[in-house]
Amino acid sequence: MKTILAVTSSPKSEGSVSNTLVEHFVQAWKDATPGAEVSHRNVGVNPLPHLDEATIGAIYTPEDVRSDAQRGLLAESDAVVEELEAADVIVIGAPMHNFSISSALKTWIDHAARVGRTFHYTAEGPEGQLKGKKVFVLTARGGNYGEGSPAHAMDHQTPYLKTVLGFLGLTDISFIHAEGVAQGQDGIDAAVLEIAASAPADMAA
């Protein structure tokens, strides 16, 4: 049985384009894979806490000597990591905020990137531990950032996510962008069609 983890990161509880794309994706995946298990984490509406000094101290304390207080501090962080480890397919809804990702998604990444758990250091350098999973990133942006567009170099969302997810071992990533949502519905419709056309075939593979 396949498990899909759906992460949404728009602060909007209604009318979010990226959330809508994730809903379309999950429906398409469920239709293509009967019995699929889906878990949801909405960090936009239920944000994780920023990493503070005590939490970072707990992360860098070896697991077998962590205090109860440190275990408590890491409980939600551990849940984030466990959800990632359990998933075969990860779909991430990513609104563009100020040419990058929302701060809520950044904080989720800060919790997901756990040394000794989702990545580790080897003699050859860092190695991601979340291997063999398929990732889809569904973005929503007010403007147009596609290849060849004047604003292409201002898209810090796509390269950042490729880098940080790749660092964790998540190297098989497909991006589907809803472009120009400030100008109308066309970019959203195109992304929905792309999701319907590509997701089930990819996921059946």
Ligand SMILES: Cc1cc2nc3c(=O)[nH]c(=O)nc-3n(C[C@H](O)[C@H](O)[C@H](O)COP(=O)(O)O)c2cc1C
């Ligand atoms: C705080 C904020 C910052 C934004 N920054 C950008 C931006 O840098 N570039 C852009 O094209 N659109 C920007 N937008 C527009 C959003 O990308 C667009 O509204 C998108 O639909 C947001 O996704 P959501 O509907 O899932 O929340 C911004 C919107 C907000 C609320």
